[in-house]
Amino acid sequence: MQKFRNFKRSFSFQKRQSFPQSRFNERCEGNEFEEAIDVLCQQNRLNEAIELLHQIHRPSPRIYSILIAACVRHRALQEGKMVHAHTKASKFVPGISISNRLLDLYSKCGSLDDAQKLFDEMIHRDLCSWNTMIAGYAKIGRLQQARKLFDEMPQRDNFSWNAAISGYVSHARPWEALELFRRMQNHESSNLNKFTLSSALAASAAIPCLRLGKEIHGYLTRTGLDSDEVVWSALLDLYGKCASMNEARGIFYKMADKDVVSWTTMIHRCFEDGRKEEGFSLFRELMRSGIRPNEYTFAGVLNACAGHAAEHLGKEVHGYMVRIGYDPRSYAVSALVHLYSKCGNTENARRVFNQMPRPDLVSWTSLIAGYAQNGQPEKALWFFELLLQSGTKPDQVVFVGVLSACTHAGLVDKGLEYFHSIKEKHGLMHTADHYACIIDLLARSGRFKEAEDIIDKMPIKPDKFLWAALLGGCRIHGNLEVAERAANALFEIEPENPATYITLANIYANAGLWAEEARVRKGMESRGIVKKPGKSWIEIKRQVHAFLVGDTSHPKICDIHAFLGEISKKMKEEGYIPDINFVLHDVEEEQKEQNLVYHSEKLAVAFGIISTPPGTPIKVYKNLRTCVDCHNAMKYISKIVQRKIIVRDSNRFHCFEDGSCSCQDYW
Numbered sequence: 001m002q003k004f005r006n007f008k009r010s011f012s013f014q015k016r017q018s019f020p021q022s023r024f025n026e027r028c029e030g031n032e033f034e035e036a037i038d039v040l041c042q043q044n045r046l047n048e049a050i051e052l053l054h055q056i057h058r059p060s061p062r063i064y065s066i067l068i069a070a071c072v073r074h075r076a077l078q079e080g081k082m083v084h085a086h087t088k089a090s091k092f093v094p095g096i097s098i099s100n101r102l103l104d105l106y107s108k109c110g111s112l113d114d115a116q117k118l119f120d121e122m123i124h125r126d127l128c129s130w131n132t133m134i135a136g137y138a139k140i141g142r143l144q145q146a147r148k149l150f151d152e153m154p155q156r157d158n159f160s161w162n163a164a165i166s167g168y169v170s171h172a173r174p175w176e177a178l179e180l181f182r183r184m185q186n187h188e189s190s191n192l193n194k195f196t197l198s199s200a201l202a203a204s205a206a207i208p209c210l211r212l213g214k215e216i217h218g219y220l221t222r223t224g225l226d227s228d229e230v231v232w233s234a235l236l237d238l239y240g241k242c243a244s245m246n247e248a249r250g251i252f253y254k255m256a257d258k259d260v261v262s263w264t265t266m267i268h269r270c271f272e273d274g275r276k277e278e279g280f281s282l283f284r285e286l287m288r289s290g291i292r293p294n295e296y297t298f299a300g301v302l303n304a305c306a307g308h309a310a311e312h313l314g315k316e317v318h319g320y321m322v323r324i325g326y327d328p329r330s331y332a333v334s335a336l337v338h339l340y341s342k343c344g345n346t347e348n349a350r351r352v353f354n355q356m357p358r359p360d361l362v363s364w365t366s367l368i369a370g371y372a373q374n375g376q377p378e379k380a381l382w383f384f385e386l387l388l389q390s391g392t393k394p395d396q397v398v399f400v401g402v403l404s405a406c407t408h409a410g411l412v413d414k415g416l417e418y419f420h421s422i423k424e425k426h427g428l429m430h431t432a433d434h435y436a437c438i439i440d441l442l443a444r445s446g447r448f449k450e451a452e453d454i455i456d457k458m459p460i461k462p463d464k465f466l467w468a469a470l471l472g473g474c475r476i477h478g479n480l481e482v483a484e485r486a487a488n489a490l491f492e493i494e495p496e497n498p499a500t501y502i503t504l505a506n507i508y509a510n511a512g513l514w515a516e517e518a519r520v521r522k523g524m525e526s527r528g529i530v531k532k533p534g535k536s537w538i539e540i541k542r543q544v545h546a547f548l549v550g551d552t553s554h555p556k557i558c559d560i561h562a563f564l565g566e567i568s569k570k571m572k573e574e575g576y577i578p579d580i581n582f583v584l585h586d587v588e589e590e591q592k593e594q595n596l597v598y599h600s601e602k603l604a605v606a607f608g609i610i611s612t613p614p615g616t617p618i619k620v621y622k623n624l625r626t627c628v629d630c631h632n633a634m635k636y637i638s639k640i641v642q643r644k645i646i647v648r649d650s651n652r653f654h655c656f657e658d659g660s661c662s663c664q665d666y667w
Helices: 002-013 021-027 032-042 046-053 061-073 077-089 096-108 112-121 127-139 143-152 158-170 174-186 194-206 210-223 229-241 245-254 260-272 276-289 295-307 311-324 331-342 346-354 361-373 377-389 396-409 412-424 432-444 448-457 464-477 480-493 498-510 514-526 557-573 589-597 600-611 628-641
Strands: 535-540 543-548 618-622 645-648 653-657
Touching (some): 032 046, 032 061, 046 061, 046 077, 061 096, 077 096, 096 112, 096 127, 112 127, 127 143, 127 158, 143 158, 158 174, 158 194, 174 194, 194 210, 194 229, 210 229, 229 245, 245 260, 260 276, 260 295, 276 295, 276 311, 295 311, 311 331, 331 346, 331 361, 361 377, 377 396, 396 432, 412 432, 432 464, 448 480, 464 480, 464 498, 480 498, 535 600, 543 600, 557 600, 557 628, 600 618, 600 628, 628 645, 628 653
Antiparallel strands (some): 645 653
16 A cells, blocks of 8 residues: 555656656556546546546446436546446446546536436336436426426435426416415425525516515515525525516625625616616715626626616726726727717727627627717728628627618628628528618619519518608608508507607608698697707716707706707808798798797707817717707808717617818708
8 A cells, every 4th residue: 555655655746747657657656546536536637547447347336426426526427437437347237436427527517318218227216216307407498397306206305396496486486486385385395495485586577576576575574584695695686687676776785794796786777767876876885895897797887887878887897897907808999899889989989899818799880880880981981891801700780780780881782792691691580670771772862663662572561660760761762651651550559759850741741731731730739739849958076968949948058048048140141041841831031040049959059068178079879869950050060160069869879070070961
């Protein structure tokens, strides 16, 4: 034995080096084979251990056990199969313990067919055998097989119930999970624990069903199981997903040891529930707590900043990420590209994008869509070609950005080429968004016959976005016949949407068909449909100022009106003519002009100009599509005041500078 210990010491010094097989034979006698294999497995030299196995005449059960355990640790499926095959070749009959280890190996490596074959061959099975199979099937989503074994097993313990219930929860079948949970409650020998109850809470959250969740919460309180952190996290998720934010907040602040997952869950739920300020406030609290946010925390907050056009907050988060360090391959970096693209800062978006070692498809898509919406369609299409050259396979979403770029640039033939390539070249199916984009492109360019041909032949039912795009093209070109077809389709899909009535009425008004315009307006009034008011907002010194059309509530409204009055005179001197074609009401020309002056984006831009030093860029956001007159007016204003004016409407960014717009008047 001393001889083997000396070998063992010399073996440790030569870790990772190859040992001649003859030397093993010289050194290993009797049970020393076991110790040699054990040492090799501890040193992660699994293949050498298996080679040594083949030199043993009658391996002991412990040798097989050691080798299989090592295969499980390393998820070494092929090596495990070699050991299993050796047991058969050597006529070794494994007991339940070794068979269960092999079942565990196959299960954890996702080789359930091999596991099932072994399970069927086993003469004797214990509870562990059944549980391993059920957990393995549940983990990979083969729930029918898992349930069949669960129903057939002679006895069950908590692990059996938990494996089946959590399998249903993990694979989006919450009702089956709760049905099994009810059965477990009524089972005499079962004992509900924190894992069972957490799975049941997750199922209630997935439905979502607040009543069932509260019922389980009550049970937790009565049994004293509500003090566990696993349960707290499940309760937090339940109340958050059920939009019961007061209860979620109460749970959150009761948690003694909040981890980053708890913080992230609570922050994200605030954003999902529309509680923007509370979400940002919680994130600041997290930064002060000493707990380091993870990439999911950052990604959620950055996406919220993008959704609310809160670029300055996003920049703060970006700065914090830089200070603490971040992985350039993380989800958070993709969220940064999305934030800057969504907020019209394509320079920063590209700068972050260029720092990524291998940009993911989400980042490519965000950057392409950002360029498309910011009046830089050539760059959008250039980056799409780079995407293809990089070897990244495009998906259906990225083509929405590509087609939008063609739409904003008026590249009809190029857009049609990309549209047909989706299916013919890339093997993807056209989505409703693709059809809406191509109809938008054709309608804007006045090619209504081609647009209608595509609509009549498309294999899926046209949605509201497609018909709205077609109606928008009719507004540009005054096509009454097609406009009526699109409007009638929209009236069937969403009869309460005021935009359809207003657009159709505007088309009639522009054609001088005042009786038809009045009929549409009357129909709108009789149904109680109210036009969504135009709203624009601007951020000055970290305070958001919002304006509605005709708004007189702002403290600086007198100064705003005075500025607009002066700038209107200068604009007319430069050649500006108010575009009154799309003012709904049949009123006097002077009144129409007066109505145009007080559109919300003009009020917001005027306030921005009088509130900032000369030369400061102005960025305004609007909830609706900007009208033709405001678009023309912004070009004149940008030239007269020598400012860069950015207006993000519901459709895209418009960058006005020195009398022109980035959209080149094609929007």
